[in-house]
Amino acid sequence: xxxxxxxxLAIVLAVLIVFVIIVLVRSVRIIPQARAGVVERLGKYQRTxxxxxxxxxxxxxxxxxxxxxxxxxVSFPPQPVITEDNLVVSIDTVVYFQxxxxxxxxxxxxxxxxxxxxxxxxxxxxxxxxxxxxxALTSRDxxxxxxRGVLDEATGRWGIRVSRVELKAIDPPHSIxxxxxxxxxxxxxxxxxxxxxxxxxxSxxxxxxxQRQASILAAEGDAKAAILRADGEAQAxxxxxxxIHKGNPDQKLLAYQYLQTLPKLAEGSxxxxxxxxxxxGEALKGIxxxxxxxxxxPRSGSGLFDEEPAKQP
Numbered sequence: 001x002x003x004x005x006x007x008x009l010a011i012v013l014a015v016l017i018v019f020v021i022i023v024l025v026r027s028v029r030i031i032p033q034a035r036a037g038v039v040e041r042l043g044k045y046q047r048t049x050x051x052x053x054x055x056x057x058x059x060x061x062x063x064x065x066x067x068x069x070x071x072x073x074v075s076f077p078p079q080p081v082i083t084e085d086n087l088v089v090s091i092d093t094v095v096y097f098q099x100x101x102x103x104x105x106x107x108x109x110x111x112x113x114x115x116x117x118x119x120x121x122x123x124x125x126x127x128x129x130x131x132x133x134x135x136a137l138t139s140r141d142x143x144x145x146x147x148r149g150v151l152d153e154a155t156g157r158w159g160i161r162v163s164r165v166e167l168k169a170i171d172p173p174h175s176i177x178x179x180x181x182x183x184x185x186x187x188x189x190x191x192x193x194x195x196x197x198x199x200x201x202x203s204x205x206x207x208x209x210x211q212r213q214a215s216i217l218a219a220e221g222d223a224k225a226a227i228l229r230a231d232g233e234a235q236a237x238x239x240x241x242x243x244i245h246k247g248n249p250d251q252k253l254l255a256y257q258y259l260q261t262l263p264k265l266a267e268g269s270x271x272x273x274x275x276x277x278x279x280x281g282e283a284l285k286g287i288x289x290x291x292x293x294x295x296x297x298p299r300s301g302s303g304l305f306d307e308e309p310a311k312q313p
Contacts, residue, residue, distance in 0.1 A: 104159030
C-alpha cells in the first residue's frame with residue numbers, strides 16, 4: 001500500500017514538473033533584433049512586442065509569427081504587358097519594401113507579399129499601357145517613379161513602405177528584337193560611313209593645306225634666293241665698278257675687255273644671229289693704235305684705220 005502511494009506521488013510530482021516547464025516555456029519569450037511580435041489575448045490584439053525579453057500569460061496570451069522589420073527585396077516573375085502600339089512585352093520587376101507597422105501588416109492585409117505583387121502587376125500594366133515600345137524601353141526611370149508612388153500610397157495603410165521599384169528586364173517579342181537589331185546594325189553602318197567620309201574629308205583638307213603651305217614656303221624660298229642672288233650680283237658689279245675706277249683704266253684696256261666680252265654674246269644654241277655694235281670700230285681702232293704704236297690724231301679720234309693724209313708737192 002505504501003509502495004503504491006509512493007508511486008502515485010512520484011507521478012503527480014513529475015506531472016507538476018512537466019506542467020511548470022511548459023508554463024515557463026510558454027510564458028518567457030525572447031524577441032530578436034529587427035523582429036516584432038503581435039500578442040493576442042483571448043483572440044484579441046493585445047500589444048506589439050519589441051526586441052528583448054518578455055513575459056506572457058500562459059494559455060491566455062498567444063504570440064503570432066514574428067515579423068521581419070528589415071527592408072525586403074522581392075523579385076516577381078515576368079509579367080506580359082501590352083503597350084500602346086499593341087505589342088506584348090515581358091517585364092520583370094523588383095520591389096524593395098519594409099514593414100513599418102506590425103499590427104497593420106497583420107490585421108489589414110492577409111498576405112502583404114502577394115498583395116504587393118498583384119498591385120505591382122496591375123499598376124505596371126496601367127503605366128506601360130500608355131506608352132509605346134520605344135518609350136517603354138527608354139523611360140525606365142519614369143516607370144519606376146510612377147510604380148513607386150502608386151505602391152507606396154496603396155500599401156501605406158497596410159503598414160508597409162515601398163522604398164524602391166526597379167524594372168529588371170523588358171523583353172519585346174523576338175520579331176521586334178530582330179527588327180531592332182537590324183535597325184541598330186544599319187545605324188552603326190551609317191555612322192561608320194559618316195565617320196569614314198568625315199575622315200577622308202579631313203585628310204583631303206589637311207593634305208591640301210599642307211601642299212598650299214609647301215607651295216607658299218617654296219615660293220618664299222625662291223623669292224628670297226632670287227633677292228639674295230640679285231644682291232650678290234649687284235655687290236659684284238659694284239665691286240667691279242669700284243675696282244675699275246680705282247685702277248683708272250685707259251681706253252686701250254677698256255677696248256680689250258670689250259672685245260673679250262663679244263664672243264659671249266654668241267654663246268648658246270638659240271643665238272642664230274647677233275649684231276655687232278657700232279662701238280666695235282672704235283674698239284678695234286684703239287687696239288690697232290696700241291699694237292702699232294701710232295698715236296691717234298686727237299682731232300679725228302682715230303688711229304690705225306685712219307688714212308694717211310696726202311703729201312703736198
